[in-house]
Amino acid sequence: MYTERVIEHFRHPHNMGKLANPSAIGKVGNIVCGDVMWLYIRVEKDSQGRDVIADVSWETFGCTAAIATSSMVSDLAKGKTLLEAIAITNQDVAQELGGLPPVKMHCSALAADALNEAIHNYLSEHGMPIPDALRRRHEKVEKDVAALDKRYKAFLDREQAKGDVAAAGEPSSCN
């Protein structure tokens, strides 16, 4: 079901782990639905004074596809200017992996979203202008999170009723 490229990235993922002194972090996904991706970027100026993603790393809780897409998006983003990195789409991530099973396409969206969120956070923290496309995607991620929380509310209520809150974790606090 998975391509050789997916399996290869899953077996030997690139750029995994926490980044020392990141400039920004993008956190997406929800432990309740089984995928959480944290993407760290360090932004530096290049010789032409442009903002460049000098280093990138990630930590992911998720399936084979979630781990492979994390690895791939980090490869794609590394060395790119922020403007170039914003243009990376989930289709790019999936394509570079030789495709993903349809049911796993959301994992590639998650990877692209994590990169977007990291860049969005960097630009907002530095009071820099946020391109419209990035703002729209950021708003969509926020909406998706709200939708997921709603979708799984019944599950969460059930777990709360059973007094399992601590074990289950608060979804809003781990995003």
Place this chain on the structure above:
Amino acid sequence: MSDRVYLDNSATTPVAPAVLDAMRPYFDSLYGNPSSLHAFGREARRAVEASRATIAEFLGVLPEEIVFTSGATEADNLAILGSAYAPRRSGGHVVSTKIEHHAVLHSVNWLTSHGFDATLLDVDGSGRVEPDQVRAALRKDTFLVSIIAGSNEIGTLEPIAEIGAICRERGVAFHTDAVQAFGKIDLPTPSVDLLSASAHKLHGPKGVGLLVVRKKTRISPTLHGGGHENGRRSGTENVPGIVGFAAATRLAAQERDEVVARMRRFRARMIEGVGSIPGTRLNGHPTDSLPHIANFSFQGIEGESLVMRLDEQGIAASTGSACSSPDLEPSHVLVAIGVPLSMAHGSLRISTGRQTTDADIDRLLDVLPRVVKDLRDLSPFKVGEVTCTPKE
């Protein structure tokens, strides 16, 4: 790859050599259709009836109470839909549980979308239904209770004899899906009206199952045609498959004490070994369980990744993780026993067979802690008393 370790025997098992030997002539020399009048047909008929007698004796039922099917999914469908549409019945109520196999659950759900009512009973934290819950759920119009004998996901055994007695007392038909239990534990067939089993879970071939239909239990066929199996299941009998099913049953009967004792020992070893990895839990009952199934959850990692990492190391197991299912929902069984969702995603089902050795379990217990650590190193969550704590 000869050094692969197969620990997914609840999914399917290798056909035992003795079973394959028994089946082989029925492909190319004894190939008659049991319904034919000539000698070829009579040979095949004799084989089918001898097989039926073998399995009936093992189960303690009459040969004519066994209906061969294409597998346990068909047997479950025949039990549930066949009872619902039995002669002179219109509408009514079914009682089942939240932890049934999909072949039962989806059949019951289908009935509810076709004018029937159903009650799906809750289970306790180990996956057990109390007989009193069944008693309380029965209504005047209840025509069937269907409860799994031993869970295919977590192994927990249900109090089938007690539930059967309640159904008998109230005149309600009782079906049990005994797919994983058949050949492993004693089945209280006197208290059961309908029972499903499958050959390939017991070192027999795929594509053959059976439904026990006790005398006086009314069902309507779900496959219509030439009136095979006493009119209860049309379609030419799968002769090699049925012969293989009987051979697998005979083998299970001969070896059962020894194999089951070994499986129990493996299960205890796995529970101890996995328990020594931090942030794990056993899903299901520690002792009141099928001998060959052990289900665990691991904090901070996702089950599909775990299965894939084990596969790289040559170990085959399975998961109830959402990411492994087409609808991206975690296992309904793990949710029903109250496994927190964060841990339901990190489940691993290990199931042994007659071919499993101590060396296989050694290998699993050697590889598993490393693979779990490896995946936890990739994860943003740290393992602790509270699952969902970011690392810092």
